[in-house]
Amino acid sequence: MKVFLSKTIRVNGNNWKLACDSTNSQYYPLVFYSHAHSDHIPRKIPKTDIITSPTTKILLKNFVKNYEEGNYFESYTVDSTTFKQKPSGHIVGSTALIIESSEGKLVYTGDVSSRDKGFLEPFSPEKCDILIIESTFGSPDYIFPAYGNVIKEAQEQISEYLENDIPVVLMGYALGKAQMLYNAFSHLSDNIVMHGSNYKINSLLLEEKIKGSIPAMAYTEAKESNFLDQKNQWILFTPLKSGRDFFFSYLKKKYDVKLFAFTGWAISDNYNYRMAVDHSYPISDHADYNELVEICKLSNPDQIYTIYGYTTRFAAELRKQGFSSIPLSKQTILDSFL
Numbered sequence: 001m002k003v004f005l006s007k008t009i010r011v012n013g014n015n016w017k018l019a020c021d022s023t024n025s026q027y028y029p030l031v032f033y034s035h036a037h038s039d040h041i042p043r044k045i046p047k048t049d050i051i052t053s054p055t056t057k058i059l060l061k062n063f064v065k066n067y068e069e070g071n072y073f074e075s076y077t078v079d080s081t082t083f084k085q086k087p088s089g090h091i092v093g094s095t096a097l098i099i100e101s102s103e104g105k106l107v108y109t110g111d112v113s114s115r116d117k118g119f120l121e122p123f124s125p126e127k128c129d130i131l132i133i134e135s136t137f138g139s140p141d142y143i144f145p146a147y148g149n150v151i152k153e154a155q156e157q158i159s160e161y162l163e164n165d166i167p168v169v170l171m172g173y174a175l176g177k178a179q180m181l182y183n184a185f186s187h188l189s190d191n192i193v194m195h196g197s198n199y200k201i202n203s204l205l206l207e208e209k210i211k212g213s214i215p216a217m218a219y220t221e222a223k224e225s226n227f228l229d230q231k232n233q234w235i236l237f238t239p240l241k242s243g244r245d246f247f248f249s250y251l252k253k254k255y256d257v258k259l260f261a262f263t264g265w266a267i268s269d270n271y272n273y274r275m276a277v278d279h280s281y282p283i284s285d286h287a288d289y290n291e292l293v294e295i296c297k298l299s300n301p302d303q304i305y306t307i308y309g310y311t312t313r314f315a316a317e318l319r320k321q322g323f324s325s326i327p328l329s330k331q332t333i334l335d336s337f338l
């Protein structure tokens with residue numbers, strides 16, 4: 001199998017060609033979409049065979065403009081080569097792809113997490129010959145504390161504010177992080193309100209009966225009905241933005257809210273100051289450095305390609321640990337065909 005980057009991640013077998021997570025609308029004979037984050041989905045549904053999960057298919061319908069029906073498959077076969085998906089533990093519907101053929105076994109993780117967060121099935125690595133792994137946090141600077149401990153600490157802080165009639169705003173990306181936050185914190189208040197972006201995705205998940213949604217009121221409705229003025233013990237879920245943003249400045253001024261950010265980048269110094277938030281917690285829908293290394297060890301491949309984020313750094317760290325590893329770059333095209 002040849003692995004290379006040409007506008008997108010490409011894998012060529014003897015008698016098949018695959019493109020992974022292509023955002024462009026070029027023609028590829030077969031494509032795989034690992035999950036529905038915007039940097040992994042096409043601008044237009046291609047007229048070709050598509051491997052993706054049923055949940056990602058539903059999300060694609062809603063996120064791709066001028067959606068046209070595609071030819072979807074959960075698993076796929078070309079002669080003796082099989083293409084199968086397994087949960088990647090990143091967001092609702094996210095999967096990794098496993099290709100097995102006479103040429104060997106390849107695993108493409110897409111975005112991945114092997115941590116147990118209580119509601120998504122974590123990625124479980126399996127032995128393979130070639131591993132294409134994301135490296136968003138592929139630097140030893142990004143080692144997160146135990147998930148359960150971080151959640152407990154945040155729960156205590158949130159509860160303390162609510163008991164003192166101080167409303168809280170919990171910020172995290174509306175698809176992926178938000179569902180983790182609902183799962184961990186929504187039980188702390190009877191008054192759950194969502195920003196429009198969160199509300200839209202939550203309603204879709206609710207309607208499609210996809211795990212990760214909760215009953216909630218839209219922010220506009222809560223504001224217009226004076227719900228936010230009448231109650232104090234509310235939780236508002238919003239996307240993650242700077243606390244200096246107009247909307248958050250307004251919330252602080254009007255309701256004296258406390259801002260909580262949830263992101264892997266919170267491990268960096270001065271994060272609270274830079275983002276003008278009251279509290280931040282390092283939880284992520286991506287694997288941290290240790291998880292990434294562990295996935296590589298358990299997969300024990302002959303060759304690793306790193307993609308997204310700290311590709312060069314992570315590939316170098318893996319080489320130090322005895323793996324054959326290179327960042328997937330345009331250069332790989334030359335290497336792979338020589």
Ligand SMILES: [Zn+2]
Nearest residue numbers: 035037090111
């Ligand atoms: Zn993602």
